[in-house]
Amino acid sequence: ETGVTQTPRHLVMGMTNKKSLKCEQHLGHNAMYWYKQSAKKPLELMFVYNFKEQTENNSVPSRFSPECPNSSHLFLHLHTLQPEDSALYLCASSPGQGSAYEQYFGPGTRLTVT
Amino acid sequence: ELKVEQNPLFLSMQEGKNYTIYCNYSTTSDRLYWYRQDPGKSLESLFVLLSNGAVKQEGRLMASLDTKARLSTLHITAAVHDLSATYFCAVDMDQAGTALIFGKGTTLSVSS
Numbered sequence: 001e002t003g004v005t006q007t008p009r010h011l012v013m014g015m016t017n018k019k020s021l022k023c024e025q026h027l028g029h030n031a032m033y034w035y036k037q038s039a040k041k042p043l044e045l046m047f048v049y050n051f052k053e054q055t056e057n058n059s060v061p062s063r064f065s066p067e068c069p070n071s072s073h074l075f076l077h078l079h080t081l082q083p084e085d086s087a088l089y090l091c092a093s094s095p096g097q098g099s100a101y102e103q104y105f106g107p108g109t110r111l112t113v114t
Numbered sequence: 115e116l117k118v119e120q121n122p123l124f125l126s127m128q129e130g131k132n133y134t135i136y137c138n139y140s141t142t143s144d145r146l147y148w149y150r151q152d153p154g155k156s157l158e159s160l161f162v163l164l165s166n167g168a169v170k171q172e173g174r175l176m177a178s179l180d181t182k183a184r185l186s187t188l189h190i191t192a193a194v195h196d197l198s199a200t201y202f203c204a205v206d207m208d209q210a211g212t213a214l215i216f217g218k219g220t221t222l223s224v225s226s
Contacts, residue, residue, distance in 0.1 A: 040218070
């Protein structure tokens, strides 16, 4: 596969469940990002990783837990979510960290919390 | 706090006519990006504007950046149905360029 892939594409989970979102990039990039896209709101940056190290945590609640085992993979572990966490979660990657680098987005995971 | 405002948020366009959408931001930045998102799809990069006065064109779309006015415009020439989508502008968060702040998006709908 090429580009940035995300699995699953759709996820429905209860508030007591634990699930994980996966992102993989095949572009040889060093920086990876998690964004949340809610209806009628701007895209919100959640986490940034550069060379596997977390460099940004944008005041995200602890029920969201990121993991970056290597520069190609990024996970978002979810537990005890709230209905307001229902959104499209987008992963992106870029050659390096910083806005001089164009970000490439995955297709997203549509999450519904019931 | 950096704010990025797009207007209009919704634009109903007629085929063949020209339109402009605007992206204003609240602090100094030399880098601005335009993305397109089709319904249910991810974001696709359209333009990267890296300096004052930068102008880029692709097909019927032309983007420009005025860093002094803190304004970018996306001009649509002779709109066609294929341009129906949501367009986002994004600006770097700080001079260190840690990450991007996105506008709310402008949803374009082209009708004949």
